[in-house]
Amino acid sequence: MDCPHCHSTHTTQLKRITNLGYTVFCCKDCQRTFNERTGTPFNFLEFPTDIVFQVLLCRLRYKLSCRDVTEFFLLRDFKFTHETVRDWEERFAPVFADELRAKHKGKVGKVWHVDETYIRVPGRWSYLYRAIDQDGNLVDVKLSETRDIEATKAFFMQAQVVADVPPERVFTDGLNSYPRTIKEELGAEVKHEVRPCPGNPIEQSHRGIKQHYYPTLGFGAFESAQRFCQAYDEVHQFFRPRQRMAEFVSLSDRREHFLQQVDVLQEIFEAA
DSSP states (O other): OOOTTOOOSOEEEEEEOOOTEEEEETTTTTOOOEEEESSSTTTSSOOOOHHHHHHHHHHHHSSHHHHHHHHHTTTOOOOHHHHHHHHHHHHHHHHHHHHHHHHHHTTTOOOEEEEEEEEEEEEEEEEEEEEETTTTTHHHHHHHSSOHHHHHHHHHHHHHHHHOOOEEEEOOOTHHHHHHHHIIIIISSSSSEEGGGGGGHHHHTHHHHHHHHTEEEEEEEEHHHHHHHHHHHHHHHHHHOOTTTTTTOOOHHHHHHHHHHHHHHHHHHHHH
């Protein structure tokens, strides 16, 4: 392992470990000792990295509040407060979002279903812009305090970064800001079609984030809401077992897919 201080390759492994079980090394050039987490975002954490990963996975994958998560891990004899969970979420949830967003960059379909839904951020409504492609896969998500042309433009600009190329067709619910924004941001050659809410598959896709934030009685601040919504949708997409909408996936295949994705996600998280 290279030295995180002077980046020297002349290091030796010592015959001791840290209190959390991480191997200790010594650099022959700068004479400093370090362990496997030195120089990483997980340095100085009082809990193993895999426990932090599991805590965040519980928050983003399941309908658990911060207090619920602390009680769950208390059964495993790990004691921390709900504020610790909130701190870890603030620090490391963007790791999930950024890494997974980069992972599906350029793999978006040519047909987009776009819509916005309401998210309550304390005392007032905010608007969560979301887009999925024709197979039901996530394109992008963005929380906005307003629902106007500027917010719609910001969403499409962000979505284009993920897609790399503009779509061929966009379905919306007919909000006034969509036609002009699609023409200006995506291009005049992109076809825009209005599809009523009952016929737009993204309406069903909204249920995931809605049901996730209900147990927490809303969000405390716009920044935390934006961070959670982005990370939740990326993790939800990453664990999605279907390749297309309405595809049947057996329970055994779901289990195998879930276990494989957990291993991959943990590797991504620990390498970030």
